[in-house]
Structures are given as C-alpha cells and as structure tokens.
Amino acid sequence: MKYKIPFNRPSFLGNEQTYVAEAIAHGHISGDGLFTRKCHELLEGILRVSKVLLTTSCTDALEITALLLEIQPGDEVILPSFTFLSTANAFVLRGARPIFVDIRPDTLNLDESKLESLITPSTKGIITVHYGGVGCEMDDILDIGKRHGLPVIEDNAHGLLGKYKGKYLGTFGSLATQSFHETKNITCGEGGALLINDPQYIERAEVIREKGSNRSRFLRGEVDQYTWIDLGSSYLPSDILAAFLYAQLEVREQIQAKRKQIWELYYESFRDWGKQHEVRLPVVPEHCDQSYHLFFLIMPSLEHRQGLIEHLKSRGILSVFHYLPLHLSPMGQQFGGKEGDCPVAEHVSDRLVRLPFYNTLTEADQTSVVNAVLDFDFKEPGS
Numbered sequence: 263m264k265y266k267i268p269f270n271r272p273s274f275l276g277n278e279q280t281y282v283a284e285a286i287a288h289g290h291i292s293g294d295g296l297f298t299r300k301c302h303e304l305l306e307g308i309l310r311v312s313k314v315l316l317t318t319s320c321t322d323a324l325e326i327t328a329l330l331l332e333i334q335p336g337d338e339v340i341l342p343s344f345t346f347l348s349t350a351n352a353f354v355l356r357g358a359r360p361i362f363v364d365i366r367p368d369t370l371n372l373d374e375s376k377l378e379s380l381i382t383p384s385t386k387g388i389i390t391v392h393y394g395g396v397g398c399e400m401d402d403i404l405d406i407g408k409r410h411g412l413p414v415i416e417d418n419a420h421g422l423l424g425k426y427k428g429k430y431l432g433t434f435g436s437l438a439t440q441s442f443h444e445t446k447n448i449t450c451g452e453g454g455a456l457l458i459n460d461p462q463y464i465e466r467a468e469v470i471r472e473k474g475s476n477r478s479r480f481l482r483g484e485v486d487q488y489t490w491i492d493l494g495s496s497y498l499p500s501d502i503l504a505a506f507l508y509a510q511l512e513v514r515e516q517i518q519a520k521r522k523q524i525w526e527l528y529y530e531s532f533r534d535w536g537k538q539h540e541v542r543l544p545v546v547p548e549h550c551d552q553s554y555h556l557f558f559l560i561m562p563s564l565e566h567r568q569g570l571i572e573h574l575k576s577r578g579i580l581s582v583f584h585y586l587p588l589h590l591s592p593m594g595q596q597f598g599g600k601e602g603d604c605p606v607a608e609h610v611s612d613r614l615v616r617l618p619f620y621n622t623l624t625e626a627d628q629t630s631v632v633n634a635v636l637d638f639d640f641k642e643p644g645s
Contacts, residue, residue, distance in 0.1 A: 266578030272444045273622040276513040281505035293498025297505040313458040320441035320454035322497045324352035341389035342372040343587040344607040362589040364604035368545040371398040391417040395553025397426030424553035436460040450507035470494040521554035531632040564612040577634040
C-alpha cells in the first residue's frame with residue numbers, strides 16, 4: 263500500500279549530491295577518504311571527543327565495542343530490554359550473556375535503580391540506550407559503573423546532538439555508538455560511528471576497524487608496512503556515504519530546528535487530548551535537551567494502539583509500533599527471559615505507537631496526522 267503520509271522519508275537538505283559527485287571525481291570512493299576525514303574532524307570538534315571513527319552501521323560500531331572490551335564466552339553485559347536487537351547481538355556474537363534490565367516508566371530509558379542488583383562477578387559492561395534521544399540518568403549510571411569497575415557504553419543511535427545536563431550524549435561512557443540510518447535525524451542511508459572517550463581504546467579500535475591490521479598507522483607513516491596483528495573486520499563505509507553524511511552534518515542546525523518544530527506541534531496538539539483519554543506523551547526531564555528523534559503516544563491498551571494504527575492507515579497515514587522486549591524474543595528466552603521480568607517494557611511495548619516524523623514533513627501533512635489522531639474513536643476498540 264502506498265501511503266499519502268509515510269512514517270519516514272529520507273531527504274536532501276544540503277550539498278549531498280554535490281559532495282557525492284566530488285567524492286567520485288576525487289578518485290577515492292573506498293573507506294577513509296577525504297569526506298570520511300571531514301566527518302571525523304567535524305564530529306570530534308562538535309562533541310569534543312578523543313576520536314570518532316565512521317563505520318558502516320551503528321551495529322558495526324557496537325561489534326567493535328564488544329571486541330575492545332574483550333568480551334568472552336560466559337561474560338555478562340547489562341542492557342535495557344526495550345532496545346533494538348543490535349544492542350544485544352553485538353555482545354552475544356562474542357559469547358556474552360545479555361542481562362536485561364527494565365526501563366523507567368517516564369523516559370523509557372534503562373532504570374538505573376534496578377541496575378546494581380544485576381551486577382555479578384561475570385559482568386563486563388553496562389550498555390545504556392538514550393531512547394528517543396532523551397538522556398539516561400548518566401550521573402547515577404556512571405557512579406555505579408565506577409564503583410564496580412565496569413565500563414559504561416552509550417548506544418546513542420537516537421541521540422546525536424542531544425544533551426544531558428548540558429553535555430552531549432555519547433560523551434559520557436568509555437565508548438559510544440551512533441547511527442546514520444535513513445530513519446535518523448542525520449543520515450547517509452546506512453552508516454554509523456564509534457565515539458571513543460577513553461583514549462586507551464583508540465589505537466586498537468583503528469586496528470579492529472581495519473580488518474585487524476595496522477593499516478592506519480601505515481597510512482600515517484608510522485610503520486613502513488602493514489600486516490595482520492589482531493581480530494577485526496571490514497567496518498569502513500565508502501567515502502561516497504561519508505560525502506552524503508558530511509553534507510547533512512553541515513546543515514545539522516537546520517535539521518534540528520525543523521524536527522523541534524514538528525515535535526512541539528505534536529506535543530501541543532495532543533497534550534489536552536492525551537489527558538482526556540489517558541494517553542501518555544513523551545517525557546523530557548528539565549535537565550535533558552532531547553535530539554527530537556521521534557514522537558510517540560502510549561495508548562491505554564493494546565487494542566487502542568492497534569485501533570489507532572488501523573485508523574491512521576485508513577487515512578493514508580503510516581504509523582508504527584516500536585521495540586518488542588528483547589527478553590521475550592525467541593533469542594531472549596534462550597537466555598532465560600520470561601514474561602514479567604521487565605514489566606514496564608512489556609506494558610509500553612504493547613501500547614506505544616510512533617507517528618510520522620521526518621525532516622521534510624510539511625506542516626499541512628502534520629496537521630493531517632494531528633486531525634486524524636484527534637478523530638480516533640476510543641469506544642471502537644474492543645467494543
């Protein structure tokens with residue numbers, strides 16, 4: 263079915279086509295070319311992190327992280343159940359057992375109050391996910407990690423340019439990962455990045471990203487030849503993708519301003535309606551500056567959620583639900599997950615619906631979405 267208003271639509275907002283043509287003309291379209299270096303420098307300057315390395319996806323950045331932490335069979339990593347499967351998969355691939363923690367009912371982020379009770383002698387890391395680009399309670403999480411000698415890793419797929427207490431998300435943990443998938447605020451279709459805040463990981467991260475070789479040192483003239491020295495894989499994105507990404511990063515303020523406008527229009531339109539019908543809207547604590555990545559409604563029941571999705575579909579509008587709790591997935595159950603382990607995640611997963619949200623969503627189309635939602639008949643589901 264072709265929707266009048268899709269859930270997502272990739273957009274050109276800057277010099278994407280010009281820079282892609284430049285990359286091709288430059289004659290270097292494989293990894294770590296001119297535009298890759300430009301992206302590294304720009305992101306390092308904005309975020310003030312020790313090192314940024316572009317990857318082919320956020321998943322790949324997480325896999326590099328698992329290698330850097332030297333995850334072994336039998337190790338455990340703690341992560342929220344309400345997240346994308348790559349957050350777990352990257353560590354499970356190295357033999358780790360995922361330990362799922364429930365989420366807070368307000369921000370839908372990892373519930374830091376439940377974290378410490380899950381730490382065992384086998385725990386090798388804590389993975390946070392900044393859901394919707396709203397920061398986790400990083401002060402408490404970092405304090406717990408420090409007291410137990412555990413690295414904290416930020417899965418910041420949603421949160422580029424969001425802040426927690428005035429500091430950019432992705433700059434708190436030892437390592438952090440970004441996504442530039444086409445559904446993200448800033449995109450190159452498929453892409454990601456590893457943010458390295460602890461300098462001890464830089465040299466080995468370069469090796470792992472370069473198929474386990476010291477090629478990066480060779481290209482800098484630090485060694486006279488390069489060879490295989492460690493585990494690794496091919497994690498470098500094409501410079502064509504980096505060219506597209508650089509153009510998007512250049513207009514990041516324009517993108518963020520537009521997305522803020524969309525988010526605020528949704529929020530103001532549904533605030534009173536939500537109270538009237540017991541529909542939860544996103545919660546953004548005062549000490550967080552969100553990234554305006556998505557907008558969701560938490561409906562009173564699964565039936566209401568499915569009813570709203572079908573109602574919007576009848577108007578030519580695509581809305582979607584989000585994560586299914588990982589602890590209840592077939593793989594999660596293999597690791598002992600069962601119903602009731604993460605009750606907040608289970609509750610939210612059944613009721614959450616995301617509305618169309620993309621950089622070129624027009625005010626007219628957004629008004630159509632708003633009017634369609636407000637027209638939803640709450641008496642219909644289950645009647």
